[in-house]
Amino acid sequence: MGSGLDRELRAAQRDVVRRGYDVVSHAYRTDDGESSPASSETTAAYASWIDELVVRLDVRARVLDIGCGNGLPADRLLVEAGMDVIGVDISEVQIERARALVPDAMFVCADIVDFTLEPSSYDAIVAFYALIHLPLDDQRELLPRAFDALRPGGLLLGIVGHDRWTGVEDYFGTPMFWDHADAATHLALLRDLVFDVLWDRFVPEGDVGHTLVLAQRPSQA
Numbered sequence: 001m002g003s004g005l006d007r008e009l010r011a012a013q014r015d016v017v018r019r020g021y022d023v024v025s026h027a028y029r030t031d032d033g034e035s036s037p038a039s040s041e042t043t044a045a046y047a048s049w050i051d052e053l054v055v056r057l058d059v060r061a062r063v064l065d066i067g068c069g070n071g072l073p074a075d076r077l078l079v080e081a082g083m084d085v086i087g088v089d090i091s092e093v094q095i096e097r098a099r100a101l102v103p104d105a106m107f108v109c110a111d112i113v114d115f116t117l118e119p120s121s122y123d124a125i126v127a128f129y130a131l132i133h134l135p136l137d138d139q140r141e142l143l144p145r146a147f148d149a150l151r152p153g154g155l156l157l158g159i160v161g162h163d164r165w166t167g168v169e170d171y172f173g174t175p176m177f178w179d180h181a182d183a184a185t186h187l188a189l190l191r192d193l194v195f196d197v198l199w200d201r202f203v204p205e206g207d208v209g210h211t212l213v214l215a216q217r218p219s220q221a
Helices: 004-028 043-054 074-080 092-101 136-149 183-192
Strands: 062-066 084-089 106-109 122-127 150-161 165-171 174-180 196-205 208-216
Touching: 004 092, 004 136, 004 165, 004 174, 043 074, 043 150, 043 208, 062 074, 074 084, 084 092, 092 106, 122 136, 136 150, 136 183, 150 174, 150 183, 183 196, 183 208
Parallel strands: 062 084, 062 122, 084 106, 122 150
Antiparallel strands: 150 208, 165 174, 196 208
């Protein structure tokens, strides 16, 4: 579980993320859902990922978006596909924008580490470019909670690391924290929790990139 000092450090690292996105929210993504030209994230990419998810879900399926940002484009796309969407983000600025931009979804401003995940309450959980901002120990503690929060047969679609890296770097003029394990470590964590990893793929970003993974809680788990 980690020492008190370790947890204080992890909370401080998450607070770097909170303060960072409060500052860069508008620079990172516009009200039209477009990302900065400096980012490889595109609405078309999100749309293809959402399409691959919702084809496996019933209309009105309950979907949790971890690190939802301003709600665009993922939550708008999910709502348009007929999903019942709940978004959680640590940034108050992001959540205020999400409530205005995607009024048909529900948004909660909370640190996902402290957010209550009720057992068997979601048909799917998505986390796009969010888990990589959590300290690795927080990621390791969150994944079992996510597994329990999914209904049997529920799906987890998320971006995780591809290569091991951690640090704080300038991000649109403000400090931002990241913590990535390598792809093999992330996939092993999921399989250790008895997730069925349906597929994973490399998502390039400049000279580096991330891993997009779709995993499922077994129907009998």
